[in-house]
Amino acid sequence: NAGVMQNPRHLVRRRGQEARLRCSPMKGHSHVYWYRQLPEEGLKFMVYLQKENIIDESGMPKERFSAEFPKEGPSILRIQQVVRGDSAAYFCASSPTSTSMFTPNTGELFFGEGSRLTVL
């Protein structure tokens, strides 16, 4: 049972280019979360998606960032016109259900290995 798969593991972009990060959740998981980790910092929530729906994007910068989780295929985090401050590790996580308090096996996120974006 493959875990959460992220690609690319490493991505280098020049300022102004676009970055696309992909995440395939664990089999059977329909909830995907994106987190950003800046150097020497913890993980910051960006967005939570279910298939074809953005549930919570309160952590997403208002401009240049977008995310999708189509009915078929991986979730994609897209960063347009990248700047040096976008350099970070981007982690995807999935869960089988909503992290509701009232379902069994709740509350655990399964993380991918992350995608490290470097903006030159």
Next chain:
Amino acid sequence: AQTVTQSQPEMSVQEAETVTLSCTYDTSENNYYLFWYKQPPSRQMILVIRQEAYKQQNATENRFSVNFQKAAKSFSLKISDSQLGDTAMYFCAFTSRNTGNQFYFGTGTSLTVIP
């Protein structure tokens, strides 16, 4: 708003010894989950242990145990018989149904196990 605080940026422990990592949090929720995640140099986040706030009994997973003090909003992780493979960043995290499925993470504690 929920916040998670880890006040120990770095810690070290001798192999086979015991170490405790601190975590405090702030919330007005009554039902929530707390977690410790481990991030080894390979960078993949791995769940270490989970605690449901409505359970009074402290969670235990082999050499890992927590000291959950709900009134004090404290959630420390104790690692017994430390092993070299325990060297990693450790993140404390919080979530609840009412936080919109967000997980809130602390800034992490870098633990080094010394042979």
